[in-house]
Structure formats: C-alpha cells, structure tokens
Amino acid sequence: MKARTLKKDKVNIITLGCSKNMVDSEVLSGQLRAAEIDVVHENAKRDHNIVIVNTCGFIDKAKEESVNTILEQVNLKQKGKLDKVYVTGCLSQRYRDDLEQSIPEVDAWFGTMELPLMLKKFDVDYKAELIGERLLATPQHYAYVKISEGCNRTCAFCAIPLMRGNHLSRSVDDIVKEAETLARRGVKEIMLIAQELTYYGLDLYKKRALPDLLKRLSDVPGIEWIRLHYAYPHKFPMEILEVMKERKNICNYLDMPLQHAADNMLKAMRRNITRAEMEDLITGIRETVPGICLRTTLITGFPGETLDDVEELKTFLERQRFDRVGIFTYSHEENTSAYSLVDDVPANEKQRRAEDIMAVQQEISYEKNQEKIGQTFKVLVDKKEAGRYLGRTEFDSVEVDNEVIIQTDKKLKTGEFVNVKIIRAYDYDLEGEVV
The missing domain is CATH 3.80.30.20 (tm_1862 like domain)
Known part of the structure; x- marks a missing residue:
C-alpha cells in the first residue's frame, strides 16, 4: 500500500446521459488538466486510481444505468483497484440524500452546478479563464x-x-x-x-x-x-x-x-x-x-x-x-x-x-x-470502422441521425470534407462514392 500512495493520481471520468453532461465532463477534465492532474475519459486501460461518475437522472432507464455504474465502481474500490469514487451530475443533484445513505462507499457527491466544490477534492481552484479549454470526449473535429x-x-x-x-x-x-x-x-x-x-x-x-x-x-x-x-x-x-x-x-x-x-x-x-x-x-x-x-x-x-x-x-x-x-x-x-x-x-x-x-x-x-440517390453531398468524415469510412451530411447530427457509408480507394482523413455521390439508400443510412 505504501508504494500505491506514492503513485501519481490518474482520474477517469465516466459520462452517462446527454451531450450536456458530456460538455460538463469535458470542462471538468480541462480544469484538472490545467492543474497538471492526469485525466482521461472512459479509460479502457484501467490504470487510473480515481473515478468520477457523471450521472443522468432523466428517466428510469437512465437512472438505473447510473446507479449500476456507481455500484460497479464502488465494487472496484472495495477490491482495492480504486482509491476514490466521486459522483456528480443529474442523479446526484436530484437524489443525493437517498444515495448517500444507500451507497455510503462513495467518497463524495456533487450536484450539477458544484464543479468548484469538486475541484477542491483535488486541491484545485476553478479557473474561469479556461473558456474552451476542454479535453474533448468526442473526435477532435x-x-x-x-x-x-x-x-x-x-x-x-x-x-x-x-x-x-x-x-x-x-x-x-x-x-x-x-x-x-x-x-x-x-x-x-x-x-x-x-x-x-x-x-x-x-x-x-x-x-x-x-x-x-x-x-x-x-x-x-x-x-x-x-x-x-x-x-x-x-x-x-x-x-x-x-x-x-x-x-x-x-x-x-x-x-x-x-x-x-x-x-x-x-x-x-x-x-x-x-x-x-x-x-x-x-x-x-x-x-x-x-x-x-x-x-x-x-x-x-x-x-x-x-x-x-x-x-x-x-x-x-x-x-x-x-x-x-x-x-x-x-x-x-x-x-x-x-x-x-x-x-x-x-x-x-x-x-x-x-x-x-x-x-x-x-x-x-x-x-x-x-430520393437522395444520384445526388452529391458534402460529407464530413467521422471515422473508419470495419475497413470503411463513415461520415455525415449537413442534414445529420452525431449518433442520432443517418450515416453515409463512403466508398473510395483513397485514404481519407478523419475530419475532412469530401463530396459523395449517393448510390444506395437504406432506412436510416446512405451509401456513396467519393467524386
């Protein structure tokens, strides 16, 4: 345990719920990083020792997912794989008193507007001048x-x-x-x-x-x-x-x-x-x-x-x-x-x-x-997945709308715009060739 305490803290932020929660997590991570604290989103390496769960409390399914995620992290803490578990976000704001009693293993609970208080747990002061200095959880484009x-x-x-x-x-x-x-x-x-x-x-x-x-x-x-x-x-x-x-x-x-x-x-x-x-x-x-x-x-x-x-x-x-x-x-x-x-x-x-x-x-x-077959659209390349590029037109937002399956022999860069002629169309997706 002595060796563990000498190790530099690494914070993993788990974000549940909507894009507004994601922005809150990004702002939090930007504040921590500005204080030279190692911070990541949804860390797959599991080499962190502190977890912050940013919860959703919108509807029953979201609340259930948030509680289950908190319990998973508490379980890891009990097994000695985490030092601290903090919880923030909408569920914490709405049900803090009940949650504190039912899950006492959580080290601290914070509401939706209590970022400065959370930062105090890391001996960090909130810096209002860090506007836009966020550690993006989305692709960089x-x-x-x-x-x-x-x-x-x-x-x-x-x-x-x-x-x-x-x-x-x-x-x-x-x-x-x-x-x-x-x-x-x-x-x-x-x-x-x-x-x-x-x-x-x-x-x-x-x-x-x-x-x-x-x-x-x-x-x-x-x-x-x-x-x-x-x-x-x-x-x-x-x-x-x-x-x-x-x-x-x-x-x-x-x-x-x-x-x-x-x-x-x-x-x-x-x-x-x-x-x-x-x-x-x-x-x-x-x-x-x-x-x-x-x-x-x-x-x-x-x-x-x-x-x-x-x-x-x-x-x-x-x-x-x-x-x-x-x-x-x-x-x-x-x-x-x-x-x-x-x-x-x-x-x-x-x-x-x-x-x-x-x-x-x-x-x-x-x-x-x-109706879009034969038309050419400006498409933003979002990612390469299973050997093919996927993008969106201006008429499609991230995750909730259509994707465009892009056919090309060229190597495309994530975040670049290409013109794509639609050759096939499905219920919720389009397929096209770079022109």
Whole structure:
C-alpha cells in the first residue's frame, strides 16, 4: 500500500446521459488538466486510481444505468483497484440524500452546478479563464457547445428544471471565445445545445439573442458547420431562419422536440401549443428555408393517452414527413406535475406504441433517403470502422441521425470534407462514392 500512495493520481471520468453532461465532463477534465492532474475519459486501460461518475437522472432507464455504474465502481474500490469514487451530475443533484445513505462507499457527491466544490477534492481552484479549454470526449473535429444551463419551462413530464435549475444564458462573448479556442484545436463542426435554445438571451439581454449569437459564431474562422439542437416550438423566433439562410456554415438543420400531436396530450403535457399552431410553424420554417432537415422527438404512453391519440400522432407524421424522429416512452418522474396523474399505460404497451409509431417513420425515412440517390453531398468524415469510412451530411447530427457509408480507394482523413455521390439508400443510412 505504501508504494500505491506514492503513485501519481490518474482520474477517469465516466459520462452517462446527454451531450450536456458530456460538455460538463469535458470542462471538468480541462480544469484538472490545467492543474497538471492526469485525466482521461472512459479509460479502457484501467490504470487510473480515481473515478468520477457523471450521472443522468432523466428517466428510469437512465437512472438505473447510473446507479449500476456507481455500484460497479464502488465494487472496484472495495477490491482495492480504486482509491476514490466521486459522483456528480443529474442523479446526484436530484437524489443525493437517498444515495448517500444507500451507497455510503462513495467518497463524495456533487450536484450539477458544484464543479468548484469538486475541484477542491483535488486541491484545485476553478479557473474561469479556461473558456474552451476542454479535453474533448468526442473526435477532435466536432464538439458540443452549451449556450445556456437549466430551463424555465414547466412541461409536465420533465424533471430537468429540478436537476439543472432555471434558465441561465452564457454571454455571447464567452461562447464565441470558446468556439475560437475549439477552432484553433481543429474543431470544424460545433453543435449548439441547451435545454431550450430559443430562450437564449432573454435573461441576459432581455431579448431572444440566438440570431445575434449565430452571426457571431458563423464569423469564427475554421468553423465550417454550426448545428442547432433542442429548439422549443412555442414563440419560435423566426429570425433564426433568416440567419440560417444567409450564412452558409449554419447547417440547414433544426432539432425541435414536439413531444406529441394530439391537442389533449399537448395540453396535458403543458406544451403551450396546439397541433394547428405546430403545423403552421413547420410550414413557415420550410417556406423560409427550403430543403431544411427537421428532426423532432416524441413521447408515447403519457398518462391518459389513448389509441386514438396514437393514431393522430401517426397521421401527423405521415402528413409532416419529418426527416428524423426519435421517441421516448413516458417515465413517471417524482416532483413533476404529471406525477399526480395516474401512470395508466403499462410499460409493454408504451413500448408497443413507440414501435408502432417508429414503423411509420421508418417508411418515411426510407422514402426520403431513396430520393437522395444520384445526388452529391458534402460529407464530413467521422471515422473508419470495419475497413470503411463513415461520415455525415449537413442534414445529420452525431449518433442520432443517418450515416453515409463512403466508398473510395483513397485514404481519407478523419475530419475532412469530401463530396459523395449517393448510390444506395437504406432506412436510416446512405451509401456513396467519393467524386
């Protein structure tokens, strides 16, 4: 044991959940590295002695995964393979008191906004000047950029405000400085994320400032793609689209979770919008930016949802023909307003409905992809896997959307752009040749 204590600490960060958590882990690792502490993400070598688990507490499956991961790390500590286990993130924020009692082997628990406190465990002071100095957990050519924290919305199903607090925008200058730092390190695509992008700036600047931010970011040298995730449909600022149309490096892509289409469900979910208003908005978006890729996310199995509601949702998809759709089954979360409702749709029925809805979208996706055969797209090379290159068009985000299987005899570099002519199309992927 004496020899072990002389060994320099090495920290492994395990990140669970969404891209916002990933950014938090990257910022944490940047702070540690600036203090000359050895830090890695998801360390496969297992040569670390300290673990930080950044947890997710969004829905039941995510909470279960987080708890299991914590227990795995505690088990390693008990076997003498780790010195310390720290836990942070949304699950820790939301259930800290209960977790401290049930898993006392964890050395310390931290909430979502307690980075300076966590750094104290390493005798490190938080350095605000390290904007953009992150140890990327993504490939070096793309990065997520968080433009705000928290949310002021009161959606009935959502526990995010309980874990992340009220909406808090970062300043335009700080975000631009971060983008400049990332660009100097070779990042070519930035994906703007927030719990709700379109609320950005209302707290700091007393106006919706996303259009102004986009103009500033699009001027950053080296940033070739800017992608927008998680826009809220109610009071959507159409000025965003004018900037998108004007600036070539802002992808014609918008991720706008709608959650449902039946008016009674939208009202019960407290979404502040009707189906007719959503349809008018979608029409307006497509008229302003022809060819835009629209991605949405839906929830099935919300309390009170009927089979008629599911059919209405399927009809909505068939009518609107979104390019990309993701779906969650409803999770009954404590301290949300929906928790007072009866969770009356069984888990297996929620899943069946989700699969039924996605079958509709799968056919739409296949038909839309077939239309791309013969067209040539600018493609960003993400990786080489199983002897072939995989990339994305501007209409596809990382992990959740289509990939392009690239056929070429040339040696390509990860992070470079190539022109690819599509020769085959599948339900969720494209295949093409470099031209």
